[in-house]
Amino acid sequence: MLFNSFEYVLFLWTVYVLFWTLRxxxxxxxxxxxxxxxxxxxxxxxxxxxxxxxxxxxxxxxxxxxxxxxxxxxxxxxxxxxxxxxxxxxxxxxxxxxxxxxxxxxxxxxxxxxxxxxxxxxxxxxxxxxxxxxxxxxxxxxxxxxxxxxxxxxxxxxxxxxxxxxxxxxxxxxxxxxxxxxxxxxPEYDDRRVSSGLFQILRGLVKKLLMADVLGAHLVDAAFADADTMGQLGAPALLLATYAYALQLYGDFAGYSDIAIGSARLLGFELPKNFDAPFKSRSLEEFWTRWHITMSSWFMDYVYVGLGGSRVGFWRYARNVIVAWGLVGLWHGAAWTFALWGLYHGLWLVAVRCVRMLLPDERLPQNKLFAVLGVLFTFHVVAFSMILFRCPDLATFSSAVAQLGDWSMGLPNVPWQIWLVLGLGYASHLMPDAWQQALERGWEATPRVVQGLALAASMVLLFALHPPGLAPFIYFQF
Structure with missing residues (x-):
């Protein structure tokens, strides 16, 4: 049963009524x-x-x-x-x-x-x-x-x-x-928590239906279909598809997590945050405290720390990181692309540690310029890894890497609606936290009847604008 279906809405409503009846x-x-x-x-x-x-x-x-x-x-x-x-x-x-x-x-x-x-x-x-x-x-x-x-x-x-x-x-x-x-x-029924749970569910559906599924159906899936297709893209088209996939993967998985957290909150339970605006990260270490937080913290606590963590010599530290991230890669799937994806991140974390060791107090300068450069650098290191993550096999990935040097072709003819989704998707992701908190407070202050009507109208609109068919969540395969 998919979260992005009316079947799930009916299921959740039934469980909600029974739960509070039996409280x-x-x-x-x-x-x-x-x-x-x-x-x-x-x-x-x-x-x-x-x-x-x-x-x-x-x-x-x-x-x-x-x-x-x-x-x-x-x-x-x-x-x-x-x-x-x-x-x-x-x-x-x-x-x-x-x-x-x-x-x-x-x-x-x-x-x-x-x-x-x-x-x-x-x-x-x-x-x-x-x-x-x-x-x-x-x-x-x-x-x-x-x-x-x-x-x-x-x-x-x-x-x-x-x-x-x-x-x-x-x-x-x-x-x-x-x-x-x-x-x-x-359990104690809290009207504000229920309101917050509905907000989380609605936000998750927007990320999934209007961002992830639209980008996947109209851009990403075609670009990453196979090695032959990839070999015809050229660097500009590949970069566009990569930026779109980064946003698709975020919207799909963060959207699922939002719906899960919101659903649990309706029943009086709190689940841990799984995403925290990861593309704002200024370093790779920070990225993994913002992206799939519960997975990265699990490997950190039970694998990385168990091997000795960072309180060891450099070479043992490097071994610990590479082993832990190699396992993270394999956790995602039984394929060489996932194994290499994990090793890629492990090696980058080791490289970043080497650079830090050369700096005073092992810290980068704390100013706005380095903050912006850190965000851009981190995003592109992560985005390149997502090419490997998305490619179905190493042959397709090899074709993608070959296209990075081909700038002879321009951007593909992409409908303006896709550009709009990309622009709004990244803009909403990068907006200040205070704006998002104000939006949620505004929702919670809205009369409950208005919330219900707005939620119903929004869901009808979301499903009406959604591409035909229900796309499963990407992380179901893991």
């Missing part, structure tokens, strides 16, 4: 939410509900085992339970997401050394959201092992944490330490 009956309320979340997930493929249940049961039990072993001073037993959690979760993720990638790599390697291996592919369908809920359940056992969280007594509540429908399919990646305490508190 004084905790067990029934949580059971209803769990059933609704399972039903929501089953709309993609009901067979994969079993994986969701297995992950929930294993980590509920493993978390308790880790805690009890640590309480008894038996770290070896705690390691065994932690290893069980890792083996089951990463085993399921690896089988469904990476098996064919590694089998294909083995086959290619065997052919390269003169062998004739039997082609073996599992051709498994990737379960929707598996990369997201796997990391959520792992954070539970990790935090118990690190002494930051006590195991929860209720399997119902833990299962609801794992499967809570607003963030189940594509995040934000919510940690148990952020969500489970909210289940302990009885």
């Amino acid at each position: 004084t009956r905790r067990k029934l309320r949580h059971t209803m939410l769990l059933v609704a979340s399972y039903w929501f997930y089953a709309q993609a493929d009901w067979r994969f509900l079993s994986l969701l249940v297995v992950s929930s049961l294993v980590d509920f039990w493993a978390g308790r085992g880790v805690h009890d072993a640590l309480e008894a001073g038996n770290r070896r037993r705690a390691h065994a339970f932690l290893g069980l959690s890792l083996a089951v979760n990463l085993g399921l993720l690896g089988t469904f997401k990476y098996a064919d990638f590694f089998l294909g790599g083995f086959s290619d390697l065997a052919q390269a050394v003169g062998l004739d291996p039997i082609g073996l592919r599992l051709d498994l369908v990737l379960p929707v959201g598996i990369s997201f809920y796997t990391f959520q359940t792992l954070s539970y056992t990790f935090d118990i092992y690190r002494g930051k969280l006590r195991p929860i007594a209720s399997l119902l509540d833990f299962s609801l944490y794992v499967s809570f429908f607003p963030q189940l399919v594509a995040g934000p990646i919510v940690r148990a330490i952020q969500f489970l305490p909210q289940l302990e508190q009885p």
Whole structure:
């Protein structure tokens, strides 16, 4: 079930009414939410509900085992339970997401050394959201092992944490330490929070339907279709398609996150922010505190810091960054383009660290000129990586890189409406935070009846202006 559909609107409205009707009956309320979340997930493929249940049961039990072993001073037993959690979760993720990638790599390697291996592919369908809920359940056992969280007594509540429908399919990646305490508190209806949730949903739909889907349907998808198409673009057209894709990817994923956060807020829950105007970033380090925040912070806390972080010598620091970002790349998908995308960002972060080491106090000059240059530099480093991220294979990426040197062709004939979407999209993204906050305060101050009418009219208009068909969110494939 897509967030950008009337089916989801009806589903959310039904859950909203049932939730607040049952607000004084905790067990029934949580059971209803769990059933609704399972039903929501089953709309993609009901067979994969079993994986969701297995992950929930294993980590509920493993978390308790880790805690009890640590309480008894038996770290070896705690390691065994932690290893069980890792083996089951990463085993399921690896089988469904990476098996064919590694089998294909083995086959290619065997052919390269003169062998004739039997082609073996599992051709498994990737379960929707598996990369997201796997990391959520792992954070539970990790935090118990690190002494930051006590195991929860209720399997119902833990299962609801794992499967809570607003963030189940594509995040934000919510940690148990952020969500489970909210289940302990009885919900209190807050008119302003409901108003804020509706605002978030409407903002997310605008980003998805009027920005991401329009740019994808009328510019990006055609430009990045294949290597032959890419080879006919020329540098100006490629740059235009790249800038459009950067905005499309942001609008699509940030739009999803806004709808998820708004949907949860309607039910009295707060999910963590996932995007914070990332194209305003003055450095690559800052960019990754603004783009897909919950994913980058997860890898920072559980992988990068676990390897030693930055409080080590330079070469170990470089290793930690490259390993962490190589894994970030593979987390996005089983393809060489994603692996190289992650390594690209890791190497750039190491290069930036080298430059900083040569500066006084390891800091760039703090003035407006360097701020603007930092934003432009960071954006273009990120935008170039998005060519690699978007290309379906390395052959298409090679064609794209070759076109960067061809300035013989001008810009393509793009309809003025696309230029308008690009201009308004970047302008709204770069507007001062105070303007966006004032816009939300103005919405919350509007009478609720007017809000309802405005929301209904806006949704009708959004779907009317939207290209034919419902485009799935890009991060569903991850």
